[in-house]
Amino acid sequence: MQDHSSKSWLQRLLHALSGEPHDREELLSVLQHASNRQLLNHDALHMIEGVLKISEMQARDVMIPRGQMVVIEADMAIDTIVSTLVESGHSRFPVIGENADEILGVLLAKDLLQHLYQSPQTPVPLQSILRSATFIPESKRLDVLLREFRQDRAHMAIVVDEYGGTAGLITIEDVLELIVGDIEDETDTASEEPNIQPQPDGSFLVNALTSIDEFNTEFDAALNDENFDTLGGFVTQYLGHLPKVGESCTTEGFTFTIYTASRRQVQCIHVVKAAS
Structure with missing residues (x-):
């Protein structure tokens, strides 16, 4: 009887310490951790997040x-x-x-x-x-x-x-x-323009799908790419919602303004370097 009681207590203790997610936020955190440890690739993580997201969204x-x-x-x-x-x-x-x-x-x-x-x-x-x-x-x-x-x-x-x-x-x-993610068909036209386009006033138009690594290299910046691969993902996360055209934020020495966007994602971002 004592052994059974001790075993039950031990099982409960191990369960409490097992780190199993108890809600959606904890589950996403576990999945993100698994992705960071390369136990789950980025595409798979993105799809799992999408499946969870649509259960909370309406038409x-x-x-x-x-x-x-x-x-x-x-x-x-x-x-x-x-x-x-x-x-x-x-x-x-x-x-x-x-x-x-x-x-x-x-x-x-x-x-x-x-x-x-x-x-x-x-x-x-x-x-x-x-x-x-x-x-x-x-x-x-x-x-x-x-x-x-x-x-x-x-x-x-x-x-x-x-x-x-x-x-x-x-x-x-x-x-x-x-x-x-976006599903392109035969009628969609792929852009042949460079990801980063300098403007006459010294600012830049940057494709939102530009990788953080490419952005950092081009601008000698240090944006964190731990959670997102693209500039669009970085800005969206910083703002905390899917931004609309004209919304902007300033961080890491840059002002990012949404230049074009669809219903589902940011497409192009206007980037201005902060004055030295």
């Missing part, structure tokens, strides 16, 4: 706002629709009636092109080739949405506000990019 956090949606109007001429498809590079488009609150369905570029190929002289019955639209509330959690996308084999959803109006749209790619 409103990453949706394409209503004003930035590329839509097809139901009464558009076919030539105009085709031009919209080509110029945008997208594969799915909400089709609207009088305004963006009236979503009639979703047009897949392949459905339209197939009809034009098979019956080039026949008017396109747009309504007949539309797919049903998926509607979700702004508060839909992203991990739940990703599971529903997979189950329903859907790729896009219309986000509606509390009044039933269209707030924006979200795609499966938007969610996956939070886990694996």
Whole structure:
């Protein structure tokens, strides 16, 4: 009896001292420590962090706002629709009636092109080739949405506000990019400009994906690269949130101002050296 009691006490003590994470913050700290010890590579750590992040985010956090949606109007001429498809590079488009609150369905570029190929002289019955639209509330959690996308084999959803109006749209790619990073396709143009571009006034435009090591070498700086590999990650961490264009901070002898940014990441940073 005494042995059993002692063993239970010892097990409890070992468990208390085992360092097992008790909450999300401790888990992330353990994973970061494992990455620092090269037990977990950076890409794997990034994806695990992304999986944890989407469980706390909602559709409103990453949706394409209503004003930035590329839509097809139901009464558009076919030539105009085709031009919209080509110029945008997208594969799915909400089709609207009088305004963006009236979503009639979703047009897949392949459905339209197939009809034009098979019956080039026949008017396109747009309504007949539309797919049903998926509607979700702004508060839909992203991990739940990703599971529903997979189950329903859907790729896009219309986000509606509390009044039933269209707030924006979200795609499966938007969610996956939070886990694996930006997904580039054939329509994305890779930049051939150098990472660090001197400006006439003595400042610099720096690609946010520039490595901390490259930045430090170029500017004879000493930014800490322990937790982040890129300048964008460093600035985002310093500010404590995903910054918007125009936000700035001053640290380590430099003023960093967000020059361009997308909904999901910083793209270019304006850098000014502090006066000596």
